[in-house]
Amino acid sequence: MAKEIGFGVIGYGLMGTAHISGLQQLQHARVAAIAGPNQSRVQSAASKHNIPKAYTDEHELIADPNVEAVIIASPDNHHHPQAMATIAASKHVFVEKPIALNAMQAREMHTAAKTAGVQTGVGFTLRWNPLMEKLHTMVKDGELGAIVSIHAQRFNKRLLGPQPIMEWRYNQSRSGSGVLADLGSHMIDLAQYIAGPITSVSADLATTTTHALDAETQEKIPLLLDDDAALIVKFASGAHGTISSSRVCSVDTHLPLGHTHFMINGTKAALVTDGILHATIHRLGHPPQPVNSGLPLDDADHAGILAFFGERMMRGFLRSIRENREVHPTLTDGLKTQEVVDAAIEAAKTRRWINVPQLTD
Missing domain, CATH: 3.40.50.720 (NAD(P)-binding Rossmann-like Domain)
Structure with a gap:
C-alpha cells in the first residue's frame, strides 16, 4: 500500500x-x-x-x-x-x-x-493551467517559429476607489516589493517558462494610491510600495518584450482574477491568451483560431479557479x-523570478538597464 x-x-x-x-x-x-x-x-x-x-x-x-x-x-x-x-x-x-x-x-x-x-x-x-502547458508545448514544437517578443499584463482593482483598505501586502516591511513582486512575478515566471531566461531589464515603478485605511483604527496609512509597474525585458534567445502589472486598473474588473493578457509573437504565428480560460492562434492571412483549453472553469469565481x-x-x-x-x-524558478524583480527595482532607481544574474545549474 x-x-x-x-x-x-x-x-x-x-x-x-x-x-x-x-x-x-x-x-x-x-x-x-x-x-x-x-x-x-x-x-x-x-x-x-x-x-x-x-x-x-x-x-x-x-x-x-x-x-x-x-x-x-x-x-x-x-x-x-x-x-x-x-x-x-x-x-x-x-x-x-x-x-x-x-x-x-x-x-x-x-x-x-x-x-x-x-x-x-x-x-x-498559472503554470499549472493546462492551457499554458499547451501553449508552452506549441512554442517548443516550433509552431510559432522563432520567438520575437513576449507581452504580458496582469492587472486588478485592489487599490482603486475612494478609500482602499490596508492589507499586509501593501506594508513595506512585510512585502519586499509591491505589485511587481505580487502580480508581476506570475508574468515574469510565465515569460521565462515560454521564452527562456531574461538577461536584462529596464523598469519604471509608480505609486499612485498614496494611502489606505486601517480597518480597525480608521487611520490613513501611507503607501510606499509600487502599485503600477512597467518592465522592458531582453531574453537570452534574442527576443524582447514587456511585462506590466497594476493594482489600479479598471479593465476587466468584472472577472474573478481581473485582467490578464499574454501575447507570444513568433516569426510564423502568434498566440494571445488571458492565461486562464481562452487562447487564440494568429497566422498571417488566416483568421484567428481558438486553442481548445479543455478547462471546466467557465463559471468559476476566484476561489474556484484557485482551487x-x-x-x-x-x-x-x-x-x-x-x-x-x-x-x-x-525554488530554482522562484529564484530566477526574484532575480528579475530585484533587477527591475534597481533599474527603476537608477534609470538604466540592469543585467539579471543567471543561474549556473
Missing part, C-alpha cells in the same frame, strides 16, 4: 485555504497540521478543514513528526525564515510567491534546499516527493 505524505500548512488565508483544499483532494496526501499566529483563527481553520493539529508557533508544526512537507502561505517577510527552518529539518517545502523579500534571501533558500536534497515547489498558479489550479499544483508537489525528483516550478 502506498504511503501517505503528511503535510503541514503555515497560513490560513486565501492561499493557505486553497492549498489545503488541493491537498485534501489527493490520494496519498493528508493535511496533518496547520499553523498561524492567531489562536482563534488557526483553531477555526483546523476545525473547518478537519485538520488534527493546530499550532500558533510554526516551529512546532515543522518539528511535528507527522509533517513531512510544509506549505508556506504566510506573508512574504516570513517566507525566508520559515523555509530555512523547514529545510534545516530536512523536510520538503513549497513556498508561495514571491518566495522571499529579495534575491539574497532567495539564493540562500535555493542553496540550502539543493544541499539538503529536499524537494521544493513554488506557487506560480482547480491549486489541486494540480499540489499534485505536482506530491509527485516530486513520492518520485524524489524535481517537478517545476521549484
Whole structure:
C-alpha cells in the first residue's frame, strides 16, 4: 500500500485555504497540521478543514513528526525564515510567491534546499493551467517559429476607489516589493517558462494610491510600495518584450482574477491568451483560431479557479516527493523570478538597464 505524505500548512488565508483544499483532494496526501499566529483563527481553520493539529508557533508544526512537507502561505517577510527552518529539518517545502523579500534571501533558500536534497515547489498558479502547458508545448514544437517578443499584463482593482483598505501586502516591511513582486512575478515566471531566461531589464515603478485605511483604527496609512509597474525585458534567445502589472486598473474588473493578457509573437504565428480560460492562434492571412483549453472553469469565481489550479499544483508537489525528483516550478524558478524583480527595482532607481544574474545549474 502506498504511503501517505503528511503535510503541514503555515497560513490560513486565501492561499493557505486553497492549498489545503488541493491537498485534501489527493490520494496519498493528508493535511496533518496547520499553523498561524492567531489562536482563534488557526483553531477555526483546523476545525473547518478537519485538520488534527493546530499550532500558533510554526516551529512546532515543522518539528511535528507527522509533517513531512510544509506549505508556506504566510506573508512574504516570513517566507525566508520559515523555509530555512523547514529545510534545516530536512523536510520538503513549497513556498508561495514571491518566495522571499529579495534575491539574497532567495539564493540562500535555493542553496540550502539543493544541499539538503529536499524537494521544493513554488506557487506560480498559472503554470499549472493546462492551457499554458499547451501553449508552452506549441512554442517548443516550433509552431510559432522563432520567438520575437513576449507581452504580458496582469492587472486588478485592489487599490482603486475612494478609500482602499490596508492589507499586509501593501506594508513595506512585510512585502519586499509591491505589485511587481505580487502580480508581476506570475508574468515574469510565465515569460521565462515560454521564452527562456531574461538577461536584462529596464523598469519604471509608480505609486499612485498614496494611502489606505486601517480597518480597525480608521487611520490613513501611507503607501510606499509600487502599485503600477512597467518592465522592458531582453531574453537570452534574442527576443524582447514587456511585462506590466497594476493594482489600479479598471479593465476587466468584472472577472474573478481581473485582467490578464499574454501575447507570444513568433516569426510564423502568434498566440494571445488571458492565461486562464481562452487562447487564440494568429497566422498571417488566416483568421484567428481558438486553442481548445479543455478547462471546466467557465463559471468559476476566484476561489474556484484557485482551487482547480491549486489541486494540480499540489499534485505536482506530491509527485516530486513520492518520485524524489524535481517537478517545476521549484525554488530554482522562484529564484530566477526574484532575480528579475530585484533587477527591475534597481533599474527603476537608477534609470538604466540592469543585467539579471543567471543561474549556473
